[in-house]
Amino acid sequence: MAEVRGSDIHRRSRKPTNNTGMTRDRVVVAAEILSREHGLSGWPLRTLLAELDTSASVIYRLVGDREALVAAVVERVLDGVEPAPPGVSWQQWLRTTMTGFRTAALGCPGTARWLLLKGGTTPPVIEVMLTGTGVLEGAGFGAESPRALTYAVTATMNLVAIGDERRAAERSEGPVDHAWIAGELQRRGGTALSGLADLSRSFVDDRGADDTFGYVLDRVVEGLEVRLAALRAGAPR
Template sequence: MTPSSPKSRTAAGLPPITAAKVAAAATALTARKGLDGWSVRDLAGELDVYPAVIYHHIGGRDAVLHAVTERVVAQMPCPPADLPWRDWFTEFLCEGRKVLRKYPGVARRLYLAGPTVPSAMRIIDRGVTVLQRAGFGDEAVDIYSYLVGTGFLHVDLEDERAERVEERLAARDAFLAHGNREDTPGLAAMASQLSTRGRTPAQIVKDDEQAFRYIIDLCLDGAETHLG
């Protein structure tokens, strides 16, 4: 989609374009297509402007991605500082996952490029402080990076797996073929567990949520061994 005419938006009776509107449109595109699923030209089409308008108000694609990441992270929770450290990270990661899953690709950007957007700074400061108060001392920063990085990485994997539902179901069925074989007890155990997993989209979402919580609990258990 391209602008219908070169005349100004004001002359056409259209509201002016602002950086906030560009970021909002890019965030909406990310929710529909994923962070890597659209171009600056696509974004310009959404706004009915020329791509040059995007560059004028925000900058190139990387600047737009930065703005999208900021808007997404701003939706993530920053739990109260007086929560016990395990409760703090459970709430942040599990509720934060729900936000990130709405915007495929943002978790990967956070994991690879680092959460450098303004809204992330308050979260990082509070999370590290919670760990310091809990008694992790000089390891607080490393423990924070481990817990949050693992959470973001797993969400990134969920984003990828969401595009491969049929492949996941086929792999599940392959394991189920080993359900009652005594010569492969490990595979039989895997089949027994997978037999309880759902096949519908709603059931798969529930299974993924439970798996995420289990992984976070394991990470918290591991971190707890470093206390004191």
């Protein structure tokens, strides 16, 4: 029979303190720590309650339901994004901002997916969208500015969200054998699929993910440059 320590008995038998010393910030910080370790949706509420030694009713009173709690965590995560310096070109603004979003989202799995689905509801994202729309309007995108900015966010954050899903699958199902995938592509397609084989190998390390993100961001900027040139030439909006 396993030994049961006195501290274990005390921990299991004590009742939640509910209100003592509990604040909204304390709840959100604890949820952020869990989210950074397990992902936004990777921990049950009971784990948070145990960490804080409190009850669900206290969490609800201080923060709200699970959705409100996740939104508060995302807000904290994105508060760390450094804004692009004033006066930079619209291209540099996009590169700096999208890279900052990626860096923040990588630190808390699930943030990129949440941004894609509900990101416009948090103050940091609203501020970025307002600033970015102004930057793009000043560059000449006009009424298309919100759509152009949404395109940039969607393309880059989708890549981060896919990476989150891949890493989550590897944790639960085991690592993906990218070397085997690359070998199969090479064997089945020869030189015709050598590029895909090289791309598969790039997923083995973070450098490959960085390179892929940079490639996508470059293509987003180039595509918007082409569109801006067309708008300046009188293309219909």
